[in-house]
Amino acid sequence: MIKRKHAVYALLGTALFYASCSSKSEQAVAPNIANETITQASLKFTNQANVTDTTSCTYTFHVDNNGNVTSVDSTTLTLKANSKYNAVVYMLDQTQSPVFVVSNEIKDRENYHLFFYQPTPINAAPVISNTSPYIPGTPVNTSAAPLNLAIQRTDLDTNNPPLQIGLTTVFTTGAASTGNLRWVLRHQPNAKNGTYYPGSSDLDVNFVTVIK
Amino acid sequence: MVNIKFTYLFFITMVFISFCYAQQGENKALFQLSGIITDASNGASLPAATISVKGTELGVQSDKNGKYILKVSAGKVHLYCQYLGYMAEDTIIEVSANRQFNFLLHPSSQGLKQITIQATADNHKEIATQNLTVLQGTDLDRTRGLSLGEALKSVTGVTTYQTGPSIAKPVIHGLTGSRVAILNNGVTLQAQQWGQEHAPEIDPFVANQIEVIKGAAGIRYGADAISGVISVNPKPLPTDTGSMDAEVNAVGMTNSRLGAFSAMLEGALGKKLAGFSYRLQGTFKRAGNTSTPDYVLGNTGLMEDDFSAAVQYHHKNYGIEGYFSNFNTKLGIEYDTEVGSITDLEQKIAIGHPVTYYDFTYLIDRPYQTVNHSTAKVKGFLNISDSSKIELQYSYQVNTRQEFEELSFSPSLAPAIYLQIHTAAVEANFDHKDGGGFSGTVGLSGVNQGNIRMYGYLIPNYVDYDGGAYVIEKYRHNKWLFEAGARYDYRWLQAYAFDADQAKINTTTTSYSGTSATAGATYNLTDNLKITGNYSAAFRPPSINELYIDGVHQSIGEFEIGDANLKTERANDFSLDLNYTSKWLLVDLEGYYNRINNFIFEEPTDQYYHAQSGALLEFQYTQANVFFRGADLNVLIKPLDSLDISSKTSLIYAWNETIHDYLIYTPPTRLQNGFTYHFGNLGAFRNISVGAENIYVAKQTHVPVGYDFAPPPNAYSLYNAHIGFKLIINKTLADFDIAANNLTNVAYKDYLDRFRYFADEPGRNIIFRLRVPFKILNNNNKQ
Numbered sequence: 001m002i003k004r005k006h007a008v009y010a011l012l013g014t015a016l017f018y019a020s021c022s023s024k025s026e027q028a029v030a031p032n033i034a035n036e037t038i039t040q041a042s043l044k045f046t047n048q049a050n051v052t053d054t055t056s057c058t059y060t061f062h063v064d065n066n067g068n069v070t071s072v073d074s075t076t077l078t079l080k081a082n083s084k085y086n087a088v089v090y091m092l093d094q095t096q097s098p099v100f101v102v103s104n105e106i107k108d109r110e111n112y113h114l115f116f117y118q119p120t121p122i123n124a125a126p127v128i129s130n131t132s133p134y135i136p137g138t139p140v141n142t143s144a145a146p147l148n149l150a151i152q153r154t155d156l157d158t159n160n161p162p163l164q165i166g167l168t169t170v171f172t173t174g175a176a177s178t179g180n181l182r183w184v185l186r187h188q189p190n191a192k193n194g195t196y197y198p199g200s201s202d203l204d205v206n207f208v209t210v211i212k
Numbered sequence: 213m214v215n216i217k218f219t220y221l222f223f224i225t226m227v228f229i230s231f232c233y234a235q236q237g238e239n240k241a242l243f244q245l246s247g248i249i250t251d252a253s254n255g256a257s258l259p260a261a262t263i264s265v266k267g268t269e270l271g272v273q274s275d276k277n278g279k280y281i282l283k284v285s286a287g288k289v290h291l292y293c294q295y296l297g298y299m300a301e302d303t304i305i306e307v308s309a310n311r312q313f314n315f316l317l318h319p320s321s322q323g324l325k326q327i328t329i330q331a332t333a334d335n336h337k338e339i340a341t342q343n344l345t346v347l348q349g350t351d352l353d354r355t356r357g358l359s360l361g362e363a364l365k366s367v368t369g370v371t372t373y374q375t376g377p378s379i380a381k382p383v384i385h386g387l388t389g390s391r392v393a394i395l396n397n398g399v400t401l402q403a404q405q406w407g408q409e410h411a412p413e414i415d416p417f418v419a420n421q422i423e424v425i426k427g428a429a430g431i432r433y434g435a436d437a438i439s440g441v442i443s444v445n446p447k448p449l450p451t452d453t454g455s456m457d458a459e460v461n462a463v464g465m466t467n468s469r470l471g472a473f474s475a476m477l478e479g480a481l482g483k484k485l486a487g488f489s490y491r492l493q494g495t496f497k498r499a500g501n502t503s504t505p506d507y508v509l510g511n512t513g514l515m516e517d518d519f520s521a522a523v524q525y526h527h528k529n530y531g532i533e534g535y536f537s538n539f540n541t542k543l544g545i546e547y548d549t550e551v552g553s554i555t556d557l558e559q560k561i562a563i564g565h566p567v568t569y570y571d572f573t574y575l576i577d578r579p580y581q582t583v584n585h586s587t588a589k590v591k592g593f594l595n596i597s598d599s600s601k602i603e604l605q606y607s608y609q610v611n612t613r614q615e616f617e618e619l620s621f622s623p624s625l626a627p628a629i630y631l632q633i634h635t636a637a638v639e640a641n642f643d644h645k646d647g648g649g650f651s652g653t654v655g656l657s658g659v660n661q662g663n664i665r666m667y668g669y670l671i672p673n674y675v676d677y678d679g680g681a682y683v684i685e686k687y688r689h690n691k692w693l694f695e696a697g698a699r700y701d702y703r704w705l706q707a708y709a710f711d712a713d714q715a716k717i718n719t720t721t722t723s724y725s726g727t728s729a730t731a732g733a734t735y736n737l738t739d740n741l742k743i744t745g746n747y748s749a750a751f752r753p754p755s756i757n758e759l760y761i762d763g764v765h766q767s768i769g770e771f772e773i774g775d776a777n778l779k780t781e782r783a784n785d786f787s788l789d790l791n792y793t794s795k796w797l798l799v800d801l802e803g804y805y806n807r808i809n810n811f812i813f814e815e816p817t818d819q820y821y822h823a824q825s826g827a828l829l830e831f832q833y834t835q836a837n838v839f840f841r842g843a844d845l846n847v848l849i850k851p852l853d854s855l856d857i858s859s860k861t862s863l864i865y866a867w868n869e870t871i872h873d874y875l876i877y878t879p880p881t882r883l884q885n886g887f888t889y890h891f892g893n894l895g896a897f898r899n900i901s902v903g904a905e906n907i908y909v910a911k912q913t914h915v916p917v918g919y920d921f922a923p924p925p926n927a928y929s930l931y932n933a934h935i936g937f938k939l940i941i942n943k944t945l946a947d948f949d950i951a952a953n954n955l956t957n958v959a960y961k962d963y964l965d966r967f968r969y970f971a972d973e974p975g976r977n978i979i980f981r982l983r984v985p986f987k988i989l990n991n992n993n994k995q
Binding site (some may be wrong): 015025026027029030032033034035036037038041061064065066067068069070072100102105106108109112113137185187188189191192193195198199200201202203204205 | 223227266281328398432547550551552553555556559563568570617618619620621623624626628663665666667668669672673674675708709710711712713715717719764770822823824825826827900
């Protein structure tokens with residue numbers, strides 16, 4: 001068996017080895033560099049009634065050397081009942097050095113981005129308009145107690161007419177309840193019109209949410 | 213092991229036998245039939261005319277002076293002589309000694325468009341008992357400006373696997389990618405064929421003829437070609453000493469506003485440099501956004517610039533040829549087809565059309581890909597005797613592919629993926645033929661390949677060495693042609709992957725070996741009817757992506773995982789072909805059964821990969837035993853000299869025996885029915901022809917459960933029409949052709965287009981084609 005293989009080799013080898021590109025260049029493996037990745041996405045809250053009352057929730061993506069996500073961590077979002085919070089988005093790419101503040105870049109490209117915030121469960125379909133931060137198609141669950149949370153975006157881009165962005169928002173809580181907050185960033189180059197459908201998602205995560 | 217030993221024994225025996233017969237053949241009583249073929253109207257000799265002996269597989273082409281030599285046995289010989297644009301001659305002569313017989317051919321009234329549907333001499337076929345379809349002449353001209361994949365859709369059993377309107381991969385008998393070998397001027401294209409959105413890097417304008425072999429052809433073209441071979445052949449370099457010719461092709465299309473321009477200059481040197489000839493050719497192509505009947509597809513433009521040069525020196529008994537080609541393209545990928553998650557994809561499928569309507573533009577934005585492919589080859593031949601020849605070929609290819617994804621927030625200008633693959637290949641073939649009916653080829657081949665990646669990770673760097681040896685022998689006797697062949701291939705593959713967890717380089721070495729074989733026979737029942745049976749065994753080692761891919765496939769919401777322990781695929785392909793050809797009717801019916809053991813495919817794992825952008829379905833490469841069976845029927849009727857009616861049917865059925873389910877992406881039934889009517893001349897307009905065709909593609913109902921994100925689209929029916937004529941421009945006949953594809957502007961989706969999730973196929977397209985040949989220097993002109 002081995003002899004046979006070698007016979008084939010002997011015939012072809014000489015010409016090929018001269019011809020071949022050196023395998024050294026293949027062995028010098030270039031590092032894996034992704035153009036963009038998100039490793040951490042946070043929402044930071046400040047109670048409008050008390051600026052020292054702050055809280056936050058953070059979603060962390062652990063990525064391997066191929067840039068693939070191996071595991072995720074997420075913190076619970078805890079808000080006080082019947083309160084209003086100012087919220088800001090803070091996103092990082094920690095694979096870059098120095099650490100890349102993704103939310104600043106999104107601010108620079110505000111005309112291409114739109115954030116959506118969808119509390120669940122809900123008892124009635126959310127109002128969908130180009131000023132609504134809610135996600136169309138969210139299933140309505142009338143048998144579960146709803147998460148008493150309303151969100152308004154408070155920033156505008158430089159499109160004509162201006163459209164909302166969602167880097168800054170106001171979260172209004174009602175009575176104590178529990179549920180989830182789905183948080184989505186839509187990337188809509190040359191297509192942003194205030195609605196969810198154009199473009200594709202860059203971020204799509206869930207926070208367990210407690211209002212107490 | 214037993215199998216390999218047996219094949220070896222067979223291999224050696226065949227070589228031995230063939231040489232024995234080569235010796236013996238010289239003693240057999242055969243007579244030489246020779247003559248010259250000339251134009252009856254002006255006495256000019258006709259080179260490359262075909263002379264065949266009906267009822268046998270014998271046949272030759274006339275040389276540059278119109279001369280031919282055939283060796284025939286004594287008795288009545290039914291000779292058939294044909295030349296494109298001339299009326300074929302059919303005659304029976306008695307041979308009892310060496311004799312001379314000249315043909316005088318009359319130009320046919322309809323010129324080049326005359327379809328002569330008589331069988332052509334197919335003795336040049338490298339695998340004589342496998343189905344070979346040749347696309348050439350007006351049929352090929354009518355595909356100018358299309359991609360290679362699109363151009364081949366008129367061949368039964370061939371379709372395309374597409375990624376939007378600009379990227380098409382040819383599919384033969386249900387399989388594509390690395391399972392179909394593509395040859396560019398005799399060099400097997402070595403690029404990143406594994407990728408679903410990686411179209412073949414070939415400029416179809418170089419082709420004078422495209423050959424399609426349907427079936428497992430690994431015997432001659434090496435491991436991988438388990439489903440078919442596409443060979444793009446430029447026309448032979450001119451040999452008319454002292455001549456210089458040029459040709460200009462221009463194509464314009466209304467949909468996508470494509471403009472393609474191709475120019476060629478060729479000639480043969482005279483006097484002291486007689487024997488030298490050359491050709492230069494270049495193509496320039498630009499297209500903008502394609503339109504469906506209802507909307508424009510954003511970012512679907514393309515750019516292509518190609519160049520090729522060839523030079524050869526031919527002496528009577530030896531020759532050498534050099535060839536270089538460069539293919540350079542930039543392809544836009546449709547906007548909004550990069551999906552972040554499965555929910556994104558489901559939402560887009562539910563809408564079924566782009567959410568954002570874009571305007572027409574030629575600009576190409578991210579996402580896009582650029583590909584550069586260079587090929588250099590040197591080939592030499594030496595005629596050892598009248599009937600044997602040695603050929604040596606060395607080729608070197610570099611393919612550089614960069615894919616630029618849509619960026620959300622990064623200011624980066626870098627590509628997402630950069631892959632550069634270098635391939636050096638050597639090939640030595642020995643052809644022999646004796647007067648007694650034996651002919652054959654023995655060959656050795658070797659390939660060395662290296663792949664280098666940068667930026668994002670999808671497949672690793674690797675180095676690969678391949679070696680192969682084969683023999684194919686044919687024996688013709690009376691009405692029979694027998695063929696048998698065997699081949700052994702060995703592949704050594706070393707991959708250098710970046711270990712995802714430990715940040716170090718992982719070197720993995722694997723080797724694959726296997727045997728390929730073919731056995732077949734043709735029996736000529738009558739002068740018009742022949743039946744051919746063929747069995748071919750071939751194998752394909754797993755490709756680099758199937759072994760080591762690890763990453764996200766953007767546009768189909770998939771996260772792909774390779775399996776480093778995959779084994780080689782083994783194909784056992786049976787085909788039976790019935791061919792009837794007469795002056796007014798051609799019927800070609802081929803049935804096939806291709807069973808592939810250890811067939812590699814992607815299986816959903818029912819797990820989700822949680823990307824930042826949401827959940828993506830995980831797919832893992834795995835293996836199963838599958839089969840493909842089908843039939844290709846091609847009928848051509850000429851009820852009148854001026855009317856051709858054609859009907860083509862392709863049926864295919866594929867089944868996965870391991871999981872007891874259908875195979876995904878099996879082409880649905882396809883019917884093509886059409887006619888062409890030749891009006892002859894009308895004033896200044898020569899060879900006017902008008903035609904129309906209907907293409908019907910059925911709905912694929914045989915789909916596996918749980919493998920696709922959307923059900924197959926409905927059946928569709930398209931109408932195409934064309935009108936062609938010639939006009940004399942500057943003393944030469946220029947070809948004009950106007951075609952309308954999807955004349956009725958039907959909105960439809962095709963099952964074999966990955967972007968059917970997002971949008972419809974292109975709407976009506978009117979195509980204008982012009983070809984102007986001109987003579988710069990005449991034969992033996994004083995320079």
